[in-house]
Amino acid sequence: MIKQHSVIVGGTRGIGREIVKEFSNQGHIVSIVGRREPKAEDKKILNAHFWMLDLAEQTNIAATFQKIIHQNGKINNLIFSQRFRGESDPWGGELEVSLTATKNIIECVKENFNKSEGGAIVIISSIASEYVADEQPVSYHVGKAGLVQLGRYYAVLLGPKGIRVNVISPGTIIKEESKGFYQDNQELVDMYQSIVPLGRMGTSQDIAQLVSFLCSSKSSFITGQNIVVDGGLSLQWHESLARKLAQLSNIKVTR
Template identity: 30%
Template sequence: MSDTGSVTLVTGATGGIGKAIVSELVRGGHHVIATDLREPAAKDRVPGAQYVASNLLDDAGIERLISAVPGGLLTGLVNAAGVAFFDTDGSVFDIAEPVWAQTIGVNLDGLRKVTKAALPLLRAGNQASIVNIASTAGLRGMDDPLDAYQVSKAAVVSLSQSIALQLGPEGIRCNTVCPGAILTPMISSLYDESPERRQDMERRTPLRRLGLPEDVASAVSFLLSDNASFVTGTNLVVDGGWTAQIK
């Protein structure tokens, strides 16, 4: 699927899912502006991507990021930046205030700020597409609560639908991708510590495997493309069938 002429901004671009998205889009002909807190080492860069370091909670950082977009237009925005504090997130009744604030800040406020700042460039891009990375945790409850993460991702789903309704008349689409259990570097360390945990998740997933970052990247690529030109305000769940079950 080639989208020559597409200019797409990807946040969270050095994480497992973010890097896979950048790779997929570059391969599909997009000019990709890839951003994260720090620029990656040379060995971790995707050849052909343009890297810009920025803090999505810092207004000046976002301003620098937007000014780095070539030509002042975007045909796509992928909000993939996100955090999950597995060791300190938990029940809303016990969670420390800084953990709650940081999770909501990055996962929701950062997304909101970048999208707001990018809107004039998306309008200039003509029929642009926004894809926000949420989570199945934003659609269903979790066995072990990560309430800050879950609430932030549920908010991303809700906000994305509102954005879709507001910008639809301008021809700008907005959708979410909701990954399930994806084997990212962040998650793989947990499975290394507990192989039984990985086996249990594979057993509970109808396709009997964990997802890969490339599975999420393919979904993002579709939603950005003209093949999804009549798709907006929806959640594309990439979870191997996990949420389809009644437990």
């Protein structure tokens, strides 16, 4: 059987790194795009190939993706898990790295999907595409909202080519790099357990498994969707949540 080729943009760290491990475990050839050197241990991930590219530099995108396709073949799955982490102006940086780079990469590779098996594109956005998270800058909100509509646009445009495009909007996710922080702040984890209907925080494995489903034939009639992954947290009326939090803080609430 011919191996699938999955490209993970932003696959060197965090959620993207978990997606890389998921596809590697499934026997895919995995092309990983990131700005910095991967961790030494990651260079041993089976069938993983790293490409260092700063997505703020749009002019280098085409050449890098030509090399990726030349080396590893036509693409089955293309995943976007990058976010702006630079020092420069967050507005320009986020729009370049999140929105413009995603659009330019899709435009660059859309004729290079494996036609016989169909293709899948999955874009990681955020719950901040819909709600205001005041610990994140305005650029993050606008970039993430733009990705949702970008996903819908390309779902319509690329559907006739057999390419499905879906978006995932996670709430707060525990990833390898943030495990220590949450272990040191157990009261925060307890708070999430109390207010999330499914009673726990999300993990990068939760997102990787959904990505895997959205890239599989099990989701062959799903395209253009934005799937929120937050254990049901955002389904609750904000005042109800405020009451739960007040109760957790022992503030007297009369119903």
